[in-house]
Amino acid sequence: xxxxxxxxxxxxxxxxxxxxxxxxxxxxxxxxxxxxxxxxxxxxxxxxxxxxxxxxxxxxxxxxxxxxxxxxxxxxxxxxxxxx
Amino acid sequence: xxxxxxxxxxxxxxxxxxxxxxxxxxxxxxxxxxxxxxxxxxxxxxxxxxxxxxxxxxxxxxxxxxxxxxxxxxxxxxxxxxxxxxxxxxxxxxxxxxxxxxxxxxxxxxxxxxxxxxxxxxxxxxxxxxxxxxxxxxxxxxxxxxxxxxxxxxxxxxxxxxxxxxxxxxxxxxxxxxxxxxxxxxxxxxxxxxxxxxxxxxxxxxxxxxxxxxxxxxxxxxxxxxxxxxxxxxxxxx
Numbered sequence: 001x002x003x004x005x006x007x008x009x010x011x012x013x014x015x016x017x018x019x020x021x022x023x024x025x026x027x028x029x030x031x032x033x034x035x036x037x038x039x040x041x042x043x044x045x046x047x048x049x050x051x052x053x054x055x056x057x058x059x060x061x062x063x064x065x066x067x068x069x070x071x072x073x074x075x076x077x078x079x080x081x082x083x084x
Numbered sequence: 085x086x087x088x089x090x091x092x093x094x095x096x097x098x099x100x101x102x103x104x105x106x107x108x109x110x111x112x113x114x115x116x117x118x119x120x121x122x123x124x125x126x127x128x129x130x131x132x133x134x135x136x137x138x139x140x141x142x143x144x145x146x147x148x149x150x151x152x153x154x155x156x157x158x159x160x161x162x163x164x165x166x167x168x169x170x171x172x173x174x175x176x177x178x179x180x181x182x183x184x185x186x187x188x189x190x191x192x193x194x195x196x197x198x199x200x201x202x203x204x205x206x207x208x209x210x211x212x213x214x215x216x217x218x219x220x221x222x223x224x225x226x227x228x229x230x231x232x233x234x235x236x237x238x239x240x241x242x243x244x245x246x247x248x249x250x251x252x253x254x255x256x257x258x259x260x261x262x263x264x265x266x267x268x269x270x271x272x273x274x275x276x277x278x279x280x281x282x283x284x285x286x287x288x289x290x291x292x293x294x295x296x297x298x299x300x301x302x303x304x305x306x307x308x309x310x311x312x313x314x315x316x317x318x319x320x321x322x
Contacts, residue, residue, distance in 0.1 A: 027296075028151055035147035037181055061181045 004078035010069050012046035015083020019043055024074040037061035086134040089248045092161055094189055095173035096182050097144035100201040104231035105141045132241045148188045162192055164307055168248050169195045176206035190256035191288050195247055196224045203228040223255040268294055
């Protein structure tokens with residue numbers, strides 16, 4: 001990998017590890033996500049996707065948290081590993 | 085009986101906060117309503133030397149920025165009811181996540197003790213925790229405990245005792261923010277101090293104002309307007 005691929009969390013596939021670069025959210029939801037560990041620099045693993053693709057379960061600082069597309073489409077990061 | 089001191093227990097959900105509470109208070113507990121809210125907080129007492137510590141088990145939360153009623157109750161208790169000491173219980177196996185709350189509490193109030201719980205589980209997992217280094221960095225006592233096995237209790241109680249008697253002085257680390265934010269704090273903090281006096285940390289209130297925390301503003305308005313609050317209290321404390 002020469003250049004890290006940027007992507008939104010919502011587009012992650014199972015096993016992907018993504019390093020968060022930005023949260024494009026405001027107010028209470030931003031605060032909430034920060035408190036849950038979705039901070040810039042954090043490594044997030046895509047644990048599993050629902051049959052219809054929404055919500056998606058992520059592992060962040062040793063806890064599994066499911067996010068809806070509403071939120072996961074607003075969090076960007078770099079693909080660190082595709083899990084293969 | 086001796087003098088009574090209030091110790092509030094704060095911590096993330098599932099950190100063994102209530103296990104600690106139960107282990108310390110035994111059957112000497114009851115639940116009470118607080119501050120005009122219909123959320124019950126368990127309270128109990130523990131005797132140590134000549135003192136009575138009244139423990140208040142706050143709701144378990146990841147944060148204290150009033151995203152939910154639980155967080156609001158916990159925050160309001162720490163900020164407005166001013167316990168003599170706030171005991172923050174952390175899970176030794178996921179300190180990174182847990183320290184978020186600890187840092188928030190350190191910004192709000194001075195007298196804080198940090199209990200790192202589940203230390204036996206962490207050690208089994210090969211996690212080593214240097215509590216002295218943490219104490220130095222955070223500026224408040226950090227004590228390793230196992231609530232389940234009642235390990236570390238004498239040290240914990242002794243530390244609480246020393247804080248309420250003034251033998252130990254807590255000096256919580258001050259989080260420094262980006263230049264831009266620090267600049268803004270400098271601008272508004274003197275005015276905030278003028279209005280709220282010494283009742284709350286003016287730096288903390290300034291930060292919350294910059295964050296646009298309206299629920300806190302409302303709470304301050306209500307509480308600092310005096311009489312009504314007193315009245316609310318007497319009806320709920322009993």
